[in-house]
Amino acid sequence: MAHIRKRGKTYSYVIDLGREQLTGKRKQINKGGFIRKKDAEAAARKIEMALDENRYIELSKETFSEYIENWFVNHYQNRIKQTTVASSKYIIDKHILRENPFVGKEVSKITTEDIDGF
Structure with missing residues (x-):
């Protein structure tokens, strides 16, 4: 169940997901900036429903x-011949990573405009 809290003039929610298996740290979903308490409650209910139905996808903080x-x-290198690895790595480094304007951006924040521009 979500915890709704007033922070200054806005409301925020926190949903506890338990603990991570590897680190033992608490996992939580939180979001703030809601003007009305009802808005924070509605947003929290949407997240809780998605969690209950296993539809919630956590946004990645991993960069491109x-x-x-x-x-x-972990995936591609194991599927190609060892002699192809070096040339594939060179092509990826030169054409996908070095010449890419969103290479340092989080995957979840890459837009269609970024991709079109590339």
């Missing part, structure tokens, strides 16, 4: 370059 590096090492 981290995502590509992780994908290359």
Whole structure:
């Protein structure tokens, strides 16, 4: 259940998700800036419904370059011949990472305008 709290002139909610298995740290979803308490409650209910129905997707804080590096090492590299790895790595570094204007941006914040511009 969400906890609604007034912070200054606005309201915020916090939803406790329990603890992370690896670190033992608490996981929470929080969002603020709601003018009315009803708005914060409605937004929290939407998140809680998505959690109950296993539809909630946590936005990634991973940058584009981290995502590509992780994908290359953990997925792509294992599927190609070892002789192809070096040339593929060069192409990805030169054309996808170095010449990319959103390489340092979080994956969840990349827009269609970023992709069109690239």
